[in-house]
Amino acid sequence: MAGRDGPAGAPAGSGATRLEVCIHNIHSMMEHSRNQHNGEEEELVLLNDSSLLSHQLGRDLSMNCLIRCSRFDYATLALLNKDFHSLIKSGLLYRLRRKANIVEYWVYYSCSHLEWEAFDPNGGRWMKLPKMPLNEFFQSSDKESLAVGTELLVFGRDVMSPIIYKYNILTNIWSLGMSMNTPRCLFASASHHELAFIAGGCDPMGNILSSAELYNSETEKFEILPSMNKARKLCSGFFMDGKFYVIGGIGDGDMMQLTCGEEFNPITKTWKPIPDMLPRRIDGVVNVTAPPNKAPPLVAVANNILYAADYGEQVVRRYEKEQNSWVIVGGLPERMATVNGWGLAFRACGDNLIFIGGVGGRMVKIYSCIPQQGEALQWNLLASNESRNFVFNCTVMGC
Incomplete structure (x- = not known):
């Protein structure tokens, strides 16, 4: 919403878009999980559905954000919650990346x-x-x-x-x-x-x-x-x-x-x-x-x-x-x-x-x-x- 301050630690400046905030939030979630589990990603526990970004920002914006994250982080993202896990393991994100001409x-x-x-x-x-x-x-x-x-x-x-x-x-x-x-x-x-x-x-x-x-x-x-x-x-x-x-x-x-x-x-x-x-x-x-x-x-x-x-x-x-x-x-x-x-x-x-x-x-x-x-x-x-x-x-x- 225009004029509202972003979350603490969000991209600086009033021009930060909802997409940038979404990406920042995902990175923060990943970092928190890594710290909490000492980097042992294979032991991370899936978060409950109430933490889904798609519920907060809408599925389309969340998907648009995820396809812009590095695929190096996809293994960790798949462990953040059930929705992310399903998306990444299904291959849908890679198909969406291809349509958006996003390639690593x-x-x-x-x-x-x-x-x-x-x-x-x-x-x-x-x-x-x-x-x-x-x-x-x-x-x-x-x-x-x-x-x-x-x-x-x-x-x-x-x-x-x-x-x-x-x-x-x-x-x-x-x-x-x-x-x-x-x-x-x-x-x-x-x-x-x-x-x-x-x-x-x-x-x-x-x-x-x-x-x-x-x-x-x-x-x-x-x-x-x-x-x-x-x-x-x-x-x-x-x-x-x-x-x-x-x-x-x-x-x-x-x-x-x-x-x-x-x-x-x-x-x-x-x-x-x-x-x-x-x-x-x-x-x-x-x-x-x-x-x-x-x-x-x-x-x-x-x-x-x-x-x-x-x-x-x-x-x-x-x-x-x-x-x-x-x-x-x-x-x-x-x-x-x-x-x-x-x-x-x-x-x-x-x-x-x-x-x-x-x-x-x-x-x-x-x-x-x-x-x-x-x-x-x-x-x-x-x-x-x-x-x-x-x-x-x-x-x-x-x-």
Whole structure:
């Protein structure tokens, strides 16, 4: 109500809105609960319904407030009262965040076979995920990872066949996911909101594939898509201009690296070949005789622009789509431990580029930069973490 003083400790100034007061009240409730229980959030007791903010300020305003809170705080918010618990565990808040174009990008990576960590670049905070279910065969197998919607998918192999483990941020639990129509490894993938595109790779018999699939995290089902024009494994995927792209990889029948890319249009469900899409070396040559165990191209799309990191030449290139060419826009922040490109991660985190790798004996560093047109890349060290210095898997979840 205009002219009325806000609650003690509320945002200063007479211009504080009801939304700001609501956010402040939620933070105060969280802090009070943490202090009361010495930070042991798992033992917090749900407050009774009389404390619901939705009763005091209206459900719409409360929801509008909650979607603006950091998702790092959602685990605590879910313990404040039954209404918050229901909202957060249902996934409704994440759907509302998407509609309001509110997205937080977190980096998820693994330097140990069954252990994952999450890093929040905005708050500079770390979170350890629960350890994956013990499966010795899965632990020793090659693994791929992909973040889609509110899920982290880890693809690997059990004794008899490939399997997928799924971590859901709503429940903080690992579970077995649905199998693909064509189980595969060493494939290209990219996600867009609740949808993930997967293409290529090789099947359990070692056959190189051209087939593709679409995964919907809300229905938890895989849908068969039309196949690519070329079969390929050890390829990379990315989403740009509303389309899914696959680049690089080893083709069927030889060990030569493919220089062409392919573009998939989700509306027409058709693939379009793109000749000579693979980045060239500084001397202008495309290395088509790369070793068969070389990692897939390190690519990332930031602000709808494609970038590629060359760990050998220590440079980053930007893709000029109209000319189908690449230009060098800067160097990598630091030379890190790698084996033919494995052990490094190059990802987009919103409009930022993220470069992750190990240095020394037990240290992982995360660098970030915001690419600017016409300017060389300026990398900043976001964080370092004591860990093994080899990044097995890395993905970014935006929700």
